[in-house]
Amino acid sequence: MTATAGRHARHQLDAVIHSPVRFSIVAALAGVDEAEFGHVRDIIEISDSALSKQATQLEAAGYVRMRKGYVGKRPRTWLSLTADGRQAYARHMQALRAIAGDAT
Amino acid sequence: MSTEHPLLTPEQAREQLAAVGGRSLHLARDRRIHATGTAVFGLTAAVHMTTQNVVTGAAQVVLSCVVLAIFVAEAVVVERAARTVPLRARFWSRTGIGASFVLALGVVLPWLNLQAQTSPNTVPMVLGGAVLVAAPSLLAAVVIARRRT
Numbered sequence: 001m002t003a004t005a006g007r008h009a010r011h012q013l014d015a016v017i018h019s020p021v022r023f024s025i026v027a028a029l030a031g032v033d034e035a036e037f038g039h040v041r042d043i044i045e046i047s048d049s050a051l052s053k054q055a056t057q058l059e060a061a062g063y064v065r066m067r068k069g070y071v072g073k074r075p076r077t078w079l080s081l082t083a084d085g086r087q088a089y090a091r092h093m094q095a096l097r098a099i100a101g102d103a104t
Numbered sequence: 105m106s107t108e109h110p111l112l113t114p115e116q117a118r119e120q121l122a123a124v125g126g127r128s129l130h131l132a133r134d135r136r137i138h139a140t141g142t143a144v145f146g147l148t149a150a151v152h153m154t155t156q157n158v159v160t161g162a163a164q165v166v167l168s169c170v171v172l173a174i175f176v177a178e179a180v181v182v183e184r185a186a187r188t189v190p191l192r193a194r195f196w197s198r199t200g201i202g203a204s205f206v207l208a209l210g211v212v213l214p215w216l217n218l219q220a221q222t223s224p225n226t227v228p229m230v231l232g233g234a235v236l237v238a239a240p241s242l243l244a245a246v247v248i249a250r251r252r253t
Contacts, residue, residue, distance in 0.1 A: 010112060018112075027124045034189040035129045043129055071184050080189075093124075100117035 012095035014088045016061045021046060021054050026063065026089050029081045034067070037077040055079055063088055134186040135193065139249035141182040142197040146204045146241020147234075148174045153208045154233040157220045193248045200244020208237040 017026050024044045029035060041051045058064035063085030067078040081089065112120075152171040159167050212233040216225050 013112065023120065024123070028129045032129045032188045032191055033194050036187045039129060039131075039187040069183075093121075096112075096117045096121050099112055100114050100121055 010095065010099060012091055012098070014092040014095075016058065016063065017088060017092045019054070021050065022058055023092075025051070025054055025058065025079075026081065026085065026092075029064065029079060030086065030089050032080075034078050034080040037079060040079055058085070129188050130190060131186075131188055134188045135190050135249055135251070137182055137186045138190060138193040138197060139245040141178050142200055142248060143242055143245035144178050145175065145197075145201055146238045146245070148178075149201070149204055149241070150208065150234040150238035153213060154216060154230050154237060156213065157216055157225045158230055190248065190251065192251065196244045196247045200241040200247075203240035203244075204237050207240060212237050 017023050021044070025040065028040060028043055037048075037051065037055075041048060044051065046054075055064055055066060059066055063082060065080050065082050067080070069076055069078070148171055152167065155167065156164075216229065216233055219225060219229060
């Protein structure tokens, strides 16, 4: 908890996930165990560099894991949510529902 | 990382919640790929393990090589073809295949070996054993294929 902590639901919003692009990435990854970088890029509709930048920030926060490998000779990167990432996403969604007046 | 709490109106929150369901990475095709992979892995392991007393000598070496090749090919095909690992697919796959191995090593193989001491294993015995060993993997494959999330 920080000095700005309080009881209003907005205090439960995660500042890392709150960015629209990062929110889209986390929300999409929450539905799978792991997804290939290119597939996430296509679904979120952003560029390689933008996804790479946002995924790196999420990885730095401990929310996303990036696994690099090869399929044949082609390099491939896989993205997945960590346990911390799933918890943070669940808390963020709960806060969104509370703010939207739909707390369940 | 910033600890400042973002401001959000109820309308914006509703918009974000509505947007969540719109972009799913989930692919039914990937579910089928992982389910098929799990079923093939379990069936191959079941056939290989239960034929230990039936196939002997050079034929057993050949069979082992074929089984190994199938395992490697299956792993490569799944990694290449699937763009996602569906939610809990890995858990169910590992659980099913693990249960198949436990059943084979703990129940079916000791039973087949015990029977082989008095008379050779018959085809129905081997088939029955193979079905029993493959069952957990096949069940896991069905679970993977049928899950919707």
